Amino acid sequence: MTERLKMAAVGGGVIGGGWIARFLLSGHDVAVFDPHPDARRIIGDVIAGAERAWHRLFDQPLPPRGTLTFHDGLEAAVAGADWVQESVPETLEIKHAVLSAIAGAAPAHALIGSSTSGFKPSDLHAGIAKPARVFVAHPFNPVYLLPLVELVAGPANDDGILEDAERVLARVGMKGLKVRAEIDAHIADRLLEAVWREGLWLVNDGIATTAEIDDAIRYGFGLRWAQMGLFETYRIAGGEAGMTHFIEQFGPALKWPWTKLMDVPELTPELAAEIGRQSDEQSGLHDLRTLERIRDDNLVGFLRVLRENDWGAGQSVAEMSETLRGVVDDAPRADTTPLRLHEVTVPQSWLDYNGHMTEHRYLQVMGDATDAFLAHVGMDAGYRAAGRSVYTVETHIRHLDEVAGDARLAVETLVLGADAKRLRLFHRILDGERVVATGEHMLMHVDTAAGRASPFDAPLSDRIAALAARHSAEPLPDGAGGAIRAIARAPAAAEARG
Numbered sequence: 001m002t003e004r005l006k007m008a009a010v011g012g013g014v015i016g017g018g019w020i021a022r023f024l025l026s027g028h029d030v031a032v033f034d035p036h037p038d039a040r041r042i043i044g045d046v047i048a049g050a051e052r053a054w055h056r057l058f059d060q061p062l063p064p065r066g067t068l069t070f071h072d073g074l075e076a077a078v079a080g081a082d083w084v085q086e087s088v089p090e091t092l093e094i095k096h097a098v099l100s101a102i103a104g105a106a107p108a109h110a111l112i113g114s115s116t117s118g119f120k121p122s123d124l125h126a127g128i129a130k131p132a133r134v135f136v137a138h139p140f141n142p143v144y145l146l147p148l149v150e151l152v153a154g155p156a157n158d159d160g161i162l163e164d165a166e167r168v169l170a171r172v173g174m175k176g177l178k179v180r181a182e183i184d185a186h187i188a189d190r191l192l193e194a195v196w197r198e199g200l201w202l203v204n205d206g207i208a209t210t211a212e213i214d215d216a217i218r219y220g221f222g223l224r225w226a227q228m229g230l231f232e233t234y235r236i237a238g239g240e241a242g243m244t245h246f247i248e249q250f251g252p253a254l255k256w257p258w259t260k261l262m263d264v265p266e267l268t269p270e271l272a273a274e275i276g277r278q279s280d281e282q283s284g285l286h287d288l289r290t291l292e293r294i295r296d297d298n299l300v301g302f303l304r305v306l307r308e309n310d311w312g313a314g315q316s317v318a319e320m321s322e323t324l325r326g327v328v329d330d331a332p333r334a335d336t337t338p339l340r341l342h343e344v345t346v347p348q349s350w351l352d353y354n355g356h357m358t359e360h361r362y363l364q365v366m367g368d369a370t371d372a373f374l375a376h377v378g379m380d381a382g383y384r385a386a387g388r389s390v391y392t393v394e395t396h397i398r399h400l401d402e403v404a405g406d407a408r409l410a411v412e413t414l415v416l417g418a419d420a421k422r423l424r425l426f427h428r429i430l431d432g433e434r435v436v437a438t439g440e441h442m443l444m445h446v447d448t449a450a451g452r453a454s455p456f457d458a459p460l461s462d463r464i465a466a467l468a469a470r471h472s473a474e475p476l477p478d479g480a481g482g483a484i485r486a487i488a489r490a491p492a493a494a495e496a497r498g
């Protein structure tokens with residue numbers, strides 16, 4: 001049984017809303033305090049966008065959402081919480097008042113993270129009577145998609161608090177990065193501020209528009225940064241001689257007066273208005289929700305590729321996918337007959353020239369459903385590392401109906417038979433109520449080192465046998481055991497000539 005955590009969110013704006021969505025979609029309960037009169041609607045919109053993005057990111061059933069409650073007072077929201085996330089405006093006065101109230105009302109074991117972008121833990125602690133449980137947990141927007149959280153503690157914190165925080169964050173798919181020492185703006189905002197400062201100068205000096213600066217990022221180095229960051233990218237840029245050569249070649253330029261990093265242009269009303277005008281010209285054809293959707297779809301695409309390549313943030317997504325499977329396996333629906341273990345939203349890139357899901361994607365959906373089944377019966381990385389796996393030796397697919405982009409597909413799975421070494425699975429792909437395909441698959445258990453068939457190991461064999469026995473009470477599904485329909489073959493060439 002996976003323990004459901006009790007989360008509290010104080011502040012539910014851009015960042016608080018993102019935390020709330022991530023917690024809920026991971027299956028944990030969230031209690032919210034935000035005095036904004038529209039807080040429920042604003043948070044509801046963020047959750048809807050986040051759920052849409054998660055359906056595109058994770059090709060599997062999501063656990064039932066946790067319970068969301070709104071409270072009129074901060075004390076009621078944080079009562080009984082395991083984790084409280086503070087995301088109120090970035091003003092030290094407000095942070096002190098709110099964090100003091102949280103630390104006074106939350107249980108002694110609660111972890112209290114502040115989303116602050118720039119304040120050090122000691123800045124926060126200076127205005128709090130009970131600072132030991134309050135630390136910096138700085139996320140990135142959109143919080144429900146980007147895994148990073150910078151974790152910073154100060155001298156007043158309990159020992160080991162960041163390690164505890166890391167463990168909780170891993171359960172909601174986030175990567176805690178412990179910052180070794182307190183500094184203003186942690187690590188990432190130092191870097192972001194440097195680029196932001198330079199961007200403001202380039203607009204101020206009339207060198208580039210907001211759109212041109214964004215193009216300079218998104219068509220070039222921004223793409224590199226998402227997957228390798230700064231130093232690994234430059235190591236490669238040093239060629240065969242590597243990083244040392246890169247520094248020799250480009251290091252001296254750092255002393256040239258290229259940048260204006262120590263200064264910031266006067267943010268006059270005129271400059272702010274000009275940046276606003278350029279930004280409207282660049283992005284004003286899309287409303288905020290459309291821009292958020294475009295951003296989320298692009299991020300999901302990157303994350304999916306990084307996951308396929310087992311690289312960077314994609315590893316966090318893969319780990320979260322396993323965590324979510326665990327949560328779903330605890331839910332009653334995992335025991336239904338037939339099993340429903342796999343769901344996927346059809347990306348536009350899966351469509352063919354007819355505008356329908358192309359044929360090999362049907363097999364991909366079935367293959368992923370088979371993997372979900374194998375995980376369900378206990379075939380995990382440890383089992384495979386011990387030299388045991390399954391190979392598919394035969395497949396018969398019936399393509400029954402068209403599937404459009406963005407369709408949410410679910411797969412029902414029956415065990416039609418099993419013996420010591422073989423497993424016969426039957427999948428039905430459903431688009432709502434419509435059966436759009438069926439697939440029947442024979443899988444062979446193998447000893448991968450010896451390269452030959454071998455019996456399933458216990459307890460996998462017992463779980464498969466139990467499911468096979470339960471599923472044998474079901475009528476044989478339509479299409480099971482079928483072969484491709486015969487049509488008359490053309491006469492042989494010689495006969496045709498005669």
Ligand SMILES: NC(=O)C1=CN([C@@H]2O[C@H](COP(=O)(O)OP(=O)(O)OC[C@H]3O[C@@H](n4cnc5c(N)ncnc54)[C@H](O)[C@@H]3O)[C@@H](O)[C@H]2O)C=CC1
Pocket residue numbers: 010011012013014015016033034035036086087088089090094098115116117118138139140141
């Ligand atoms: N917006 C961003 O890109 C990022 C912001 N952050 C940090 O997150 C925190 C929040 O920023 P945003 O979400 O952008 O601000 P926001 O203005 O969107 O949201 C702040 C929310 O706090 C609520 N609030 C105000 N006083 C409150 C109180 N006393 N108790 C409870 N709720 C209260 C407001 O009603 C509002 O909904 C800040 O510390 C900021 O530095 C961190 C990462 C990125």
Ligand SMILES: C[N+](C)(C)CC(=O)CC(=O)[O-]
Pocket residue numbers: 117139140141189192
């Ligand atoms: C602008 N900002 C300092 C609030 C940005 C962040 O803190 C992180 C982000 O999401 O870019």
